[in-house]
Structure formats: structure tokens, C-alpha cells
Amino acid sequence: MSDVKKAYRLLRKALRSRKAVQRVRRRLQAHPENHYKVAAYFADGAVNMYQMRQWYRPLAELQKLWPVVVLARNAGGAEKLLDEDAPPVAFVPTVRDLERFIAQQDIRIVLYVNQNTRNFQMFRYGRRWHVFINHGESDKMYMTTNQYKAYDYAFVAGQAARDRLSRTLWDYDVDARTLEIGRPQADHYSGSLPYTPDDRTVVLYAPTWEGDRPSAHYGSIATHGETLVAGLLATGRHRVIYRPHPRSGVLDPEYGAAHRRILAAIAEANAADATAHHVHDDGPELGWQLVAADVAIVDISAMVYDRLAAGKPLMITRPVDERASIDIGGYLSDCEWLTTDGAVGIVTEVDRVRADEDAVARLRIWVQHYFGDTTPGVATAKFHAAVEHLMGLWDDWRDREIGTISPDEDDDDEEDKEDEL
Secondary structure: OHHHHHHHHHHHHHHHHHHHHHHHHHHHHOOOOOOOOEEEEEOOOHHHOHHHHOOHHHHHHHOOOOOEEEEEOOHHHHHHHHHOOOOOEEEOOOHHHHHHHHHHOOOOEEEEOOOOHHHHHHHOOOOOEEEEOOOOOOOOHHHHOHHHHHOOEEEEOOHHHHHHHHHHOOOOOHHHHEEEOOOHHHHHOEOOOOOOOOOOEEEEEEOOOOOOOHHHOOOOHHHHHHHHHHHHHOOOOEEEEEOOOOOOOOOOHHHHHHHHHHHHHHHHHHHHOOOOOOEEOOOOOOEHHHHHOOEEEEOOOOHHHHHHOOOOOEEEEOOOOOOOOOOOOOHHHOOOEEOHHHHHOHHHHHHHHHHOHHHHHHHHHHHHHHHOOOOOOHHHHHHHHHHHHHHHHHHHHHHHHHHOOOHHHHHHHHHHHHHHO
């Protein structure tokens, strides 16, 4: 019976996937095909759309200079991209689809927002730059993975990222293979306030998910979250913006249960006081939360650095699991930690971090170290300059290659490519 149920689930999943593929193909039939020079590669489904969403607006700005397309490998992800404010989409679920599309295009730079194993199906194509742009800046172990070496270049936020890679990776030329771009997403903070500002102190609580291994157990919903949210809801002078990671509770049932209890507490507080306007934020827009919050409480995740770029007070939950990997060589060596005991006295902690002038001064120093100049527009200019630089290098290499191949040899090479396809 167990095998029959498993087979039935697999069959249903396959049917759903096939229908999704058909829907995407029908939708794209009406889209005119253009010629692109920059591709953003996304092999994930809908659950990881947050990794692409934050790049929509920076890529839209880049599109004014270079034609950009998103290479979507998963039907669910492709549907989301088509539904949302994404750049143009090419749906290439199979290697054959990918080959056919690449053969028709002049793709010179491929941007990668994550480390999906299917990235390697794209790495096979030479004569173009493969660039890791990531989906955030943080001191998580993800940011120092040896997988960086698989890419020709990496766009990093600032000096902190370079220092991190230099400390961790052997035989990796950080100066040659990384380009600093700041955080161009910060030039495009999006969304609007779902409430009218008043005299309440606004606290953003943005925990990450539970993690899939002990070294990544950064999530705080089940350890800090219920306590700190309850403490803030009880005062009548705080407004809570609760923005959990979309994968919260995927692996740990207790973590998911704690998340649901927080949602219930927020709903109850709003029902008891119509002026409270506590927010459960599960929308795609990221920006208004970072600007609106007087204090942010986040886990070790990219949200630390999203908030850091805003230059406003924040606290970071200290993981309870001692096996959780914490890089104390950067901002986490000097941050405002929130322990489980601190969560019990959360109101005092929020008041303290807002009034601590030394903490605010330290914050400014770390903002510069991680992101460089955060003047609006500077990061976008750096992003464009990095792409322009790689386009120039592409031209240099192509010119050098043409100069070493006779016309006859070049024709033979093209015939070999056609035979291979």
C-alpha cells in the first residue's frame, strides 16, 4: 500500500508538471521573440521566487542598456515569472530547449541568483561569462561556498564579501574574479505602507526558515519568535510587521506550528484593537518594511544585510543550536545579539537599541564596509559598470579569437557545432 500511494503521488506530480508546462508554452506563443545579450538563469520553482523577485527592478534598469531575458527551467517558476513584474522569459525546461534557444541568441553574460545543481547544464556553454550575483548579502556559510569557483566572475556587495571569500577559499583570486556593485536592489525599494503611520514604534520581525542541517539552524520562530511577538503585541505602543521566510515550517512541524501560533496572536491583537494594524507580510514586495521599521529583528540571513543597507537599528537572534555556523569575522562580531532571555524582555531591548548612540555609530561603519557608498543610484551605476566591463572583456576575447582563426578554420568550427547540436 505504501508503494501504491507513493506511485500515485508521483503520478499526480508528473501530471501537474505536464499541465504546467503546457500552460507556459501556450502563454509564450503570443510573446514576440527578441534577441538578448544578458540572461538571468533560474532553474527553481515557485517556492524560491524570492531569489528572483529582488532582481526584477535592477534587471529592468539594466534592460535599458542591454537586452535581458530570464531562462526559466521549471514550469512553476516560469508561471510565476510571467504573472509578475519580471523581465522577458524564455521557458527552456529541457537541455534540448536550452540548446535551441542559445543557438538562436547572442548571450554574452549569464547571471545566476542561486546554486541550483541545474546551473551546471548552463555552464557547458563557453564563450560567454557565467556570473554569480546571488540573492542577497550575508555572513551565512552559503556565501563562502567553494561553488564560487565554478563561475567566471561574482558580483559582490562590497569589501566585506571579498574579505569573507579571501578567508575561506583556497586558490581563489578574489581581486580578479569579483566585482563590487553594492546593493542595487536598495535603489528600488518597493511597496507601500499597509497602515497609516502614527506614534507606535514599528518593529519588523523577519525570521528565516528552520534550515535543512544543524550548521544552518538559524531560524528563531520556535525559540525567540513567539515570546518576542507576544511581548510587543501586549504593550499597545508597538506595531509588529511579521515577515517570515516563505519556507518556514517546510521541514520541522514544530517550527510550522509556532509560525501559525504567531499568526493567530497577530489576528487576535488586531481584532482586540482596530488601531493596532499589526501586519503579517507575505507579499512579494521587499523595501517598505525595511524603511518603515524603527527597529528590525532578524535571523542570520540575507535580511540582516537588507536591513543593514537601510542603516537603521537592528538586532539579530542568537541561534540556540550550538552547531549553527556563525561567521564572527564580520558584522556578526559587533552586532546587537538577541538571546532567548533577551526575547523575554523584548520591550526593554527595543528601547535600548533605539537610544544607544554608540550602536548607531558602529552601524554606520559596518554599512560602509558591506555596501560602500549607499547614496541612492550609486549601486545601480556600479552594477551597470560591472556588466559594461564584462561586455568589453567579451569583445576583447572574441577579437583575439577571430584573429587566430583563418576563414576556412572558422567555417569548419561552425560545421562541427552544427553536427554537435
